[in-house]
Amino acid sequence: MIKHLLLIILLGLSINSFAQTDRQFVRDGNRLYHKKAYDKAEIMYRKAISKNPSNSQAVYNLGCALMMQSKDSAAVVQYQNAAKIEKNKLRLASVYHNIGVICQNHRMYDEAIKAYEQSLRNNPKDNETRYNLALCKKLRKKQGNKNNQQNKKQNKDNKNNQNGKDKQNEKEKDKEKDKGNNKQQKPQEEQMSKDNAEQLLNAAMQSEKATQQRMKKALQKPSSRRLQKNW
Structure with a gap:
């Protein structure tokens, strides 16, 4: 039972x-x-x-x-x-209002603004939705300014980094150029040293030859001076 x-x-x-x-x-x-x-x-x-x-x-x-x-x-x-x-407009207004709130909480201001505007089309007397709409527009503008500042800073940092790289590249190029010039200058210096040595040798030979000629001529001439004792 x-x-x-x-x-x-x-x-x-x-x-x-x-x-x-x-x-x-x-x-x-x-x-x-x-x-x-x-x-x-x-x-x-x-x-x-x-x-x-x-x-x-x-x-x-x-x-x-x-x-x-x-x-x-x-x-x-x-x-x-x-x-x-x-189908009810007041309920539709609530639907879009809540979508706007969620988007606003996630800082999706464009989507929130669209939702609030749609809500006000169905219920133009909703002051809370109107306030949220105005707030989102203000926050979107602030967000846009912040993004612009961040973009400018990023562009400036990128430019500074690029300038730094360019300067480094120029510095390295200058080093390579100086290195190349040094390589070129060294053979030139060696060539100049060799040429100078030859010139000096030729000058010495010419001087020695001239001296020998002068001595030869002197020995051929009679001396008119007396020899003096050395001290």
Whole structure:
């Protein structure tokens, strides 16, 4: 009897679970979401979507549950899916607002700006979205200036490195040139030394020859002076 009762209870639970609609799963998910049980809420929303893939509320809420778990890329996918099937403009505004928040948190300001603008098209009265849009534009400008400064610094560093390399190359070329000049200069110096030696030798020979000629002439002439004693 107990076994039959247990079986009936289990069957009843299974039938109840099977009979639960996508809206009921969404409500269960919402209760868990408000209790900050985001992982469990995610499960409920996925069950709702499996029941009815066109339930835009389930898809949007799944994106929110994923976002609260820092699963940002997965959350964006669900928000984009919700945007394709959602017809209510206020909900569409919320979808794009949340996409903007995720992009802003990741400093993807261009994407965030587009999302916020799309959100304001659906709900022009949303001041929070308008504020976020203005902030993103300011942050994008600041980011652009920072990137420009970094690019200028990088270009300057590259230029300095190139100038350093050019100077080093010029220095090495000068060394090679000096080395070549020294090599050329050395044979020239050796040639000059050889030429000087020959000139000196010729001069010495000429001088010696002239001296011999003078002595020869002197010996041929009679001396008119007396010889003096040496001291």
